[in-house]
Amino acid sequence: MKTGDWIDLLARNAGPAPRAVAARRLWPAALGGVAVAAALALALPGQVDLGAVGAALWLKLGYGLALAAAAGWLAARLARPLATRVWAAGAALALVVAAMAVLGLVGWLQQPPPQRLAYLLGHSWTFCPWAVFGLSLPALAAALHALRALAPTRPVAAGAACGAFAGALAAIGYALACSETSSAFVALWYTLGVALSAAAGAVLGPRVLRW
């Protein structure tokens, strides 16, 4: 086919360009990712009395939501071929992690020294990061699928952003099955779970985000 004919074909009946393509693809991934992570988390063995978790539940949900918003923004920026304001979205993500780290540190310092290690490790520190990571995998698949239809030109960064986004969604779901009450625990082990998911996304990005 000649290029002129090809241009005719592309232009004919093209209609207006679609709008907000990244948001339209990432929102379903977010909602589906949270729903699946929450359902799987609630199916984990052992009942958790969320009333007894108290304010820590809201801290976990708030942290997960803030992380998801920042990482989702970053993924949406990196979904474009000419990615602008990446630094702003990346800074927002770093700020959320830093704010949680400060909260965790303050909580940790308020403990009497002999109890600080227990405050940090809780009773599930060996399980929590892996739970967040495992629960993030469906959301990671959905987020990468969403970005595949867009045009990321930095696949490692875009994959990592998808992973952080999925990890944050998983953290929201896992909060419903987690009985830990310390802010230092959330700041360290939840963040580690999200980081594992981001690393998986960075590895997968160059393999799946091809177009």
Next chain:
Amino acid sequence: MGGIDSLDDFENGLKPLWLRAQAGDESAYRGALARIAARLRGYFARRLYAWPDEVEDLVQETLLALHLQRGTYDPGLPVSAWMHAIARHKLVDLLRRRGRSQALLQPFDELDEAQHPAAAADARPAQRDLARLLQSLPAAQRRAIEWTKIEGLSVAEAAARGGVSVSALKVQVHRGLRRLAERVRREP
């Protein structure tokens, strides 16, 4: 056109057309794509001087990518910068498929467009037959593309002929073109 303009002239000529095209003006879209094709031909010809036969195929492949991704264009940015980001990605992808190291590409970035106007020569014929590839699409997608984009039926007419809703027909066209882009990438 295109290849001999400076980047500023190119951008200033393209942007108003492009914005009208984004809003749904079909003839502006055709004009914008023609300018972009000329620009891409020069851009790829200078970088693929060892494989001149690949140039026109890559121009067509990049035009398809631009069309599929036009929703990712941000009106606050230069069209030419967005277009070059996609063109560069497609060039790197081609070189990777051909087994060339991406490192080879780095010096190309320093090429000054305006200093090499002669390279934006006439189009050589494309090697790849997109019409034949279109035939290989699933029937519903192929028909949706043929009706609206080759026979020139309106989307509503094509939807009525296919017995589907207008939005379903648009989805068939878009999915068909996306699948076409995937097949183009997998062709040797």
